Amino acid sequence: xxxxxxxxxxxxxxxxxxxxxxxxxxxxxxxxxxxxxxxxxxxxxxxxxxxxxxxxxxxxxxxxxxxxxxxxxxxxxxxxxxxxxxxxxxxxxxxxxxxxxxxxxxxxxxxxxxxxxxxxxxxxxxxxxxxxxxxxxxxxxxxxxxxxxxxxxxxxxxxxxxxxxxxxxxxxxxxxxxxxxxxxxxxxxxxxxxxxxxxxxxxxxxx
Numbered sequence: 001x002x003x004x005x006x007x008x009x010x011x012x013x014x015x016x017x018x019x020x021x022x023x024x025x026x027x028x029x030x031x032x033x034x035x036x037x038x039x040x041x042x043x044x045x046x047x048x049x050x051x052x053x054x055x056x057x058x059x060x061x062x063x064x065x066x067x068x069x070x071x072x073x074x075x076x077x078x079x080x081x082x083x084x085x086x087x088x089x090x091x092x093x094x095x096x097x098x099x100x101x102x103x104x105x106x107x108x109x110x111x112x113x114x115x116x117x118x119x120x121x122x123x124x125x126x127x128x129x130x131x132x133x134x135x136x137x138x139x140x141x142x143x144x145x146x147x148x149x150x151x152x153x154x155x156x157x158x159x160x161x162x163x164x165x166x167x168x169x170x171x172x173x174x175x176x177x178x179x180x181x182x183x184x185x186x187x188x189x190x191x192x193x194x195x196x197x198x199x200x201x202x203x204x205x206x207x
Contacts, residue, residue, distance in 0.1 A: 005041035015189040019198040042205040043091040046098030066113040091180040091204035099183030106155035129165040143186035180204040
């Protein structure tokens, strides 16, 4: 059994589990449930959650009082897991808050509050149009949206792959010079149309 180190909220577990049916050799090692030995992991997945606690920002953001419901204990694990994956060149998939953790961990900054990306009707419906850079492998014409923060200054190790067609908010990135590292601001676990992204990621764990 191949372990994928992650931290998944209880409410999100069924959504992520549906993508494992075609990959029975992969097991989620969920740090929310029990301690995870990151050195046993073949990959890392950082998922959605509350805002990053102020103390984890390398540069204190303007309007830091807008940070919501931070969980410093979770942040401590996730920042360590991201850095471990980058150092060991492990496959890494970062989702929503996860892409923000990735950017901040590598020296980037965040917009701590943005309008129009967390409306109830956008949470699961794929209504948000994207523009993609050339040569991007994983493309979805429209995606869901459920976040009030976003990437601002992008870390040097990160390359932008897609952005919102209307306001330019960054929606997908990849790690430069890394075997497989993708971050998305949307929630692929919420719709089976994103299965190719998960299939590609899980396939990397066996290489």
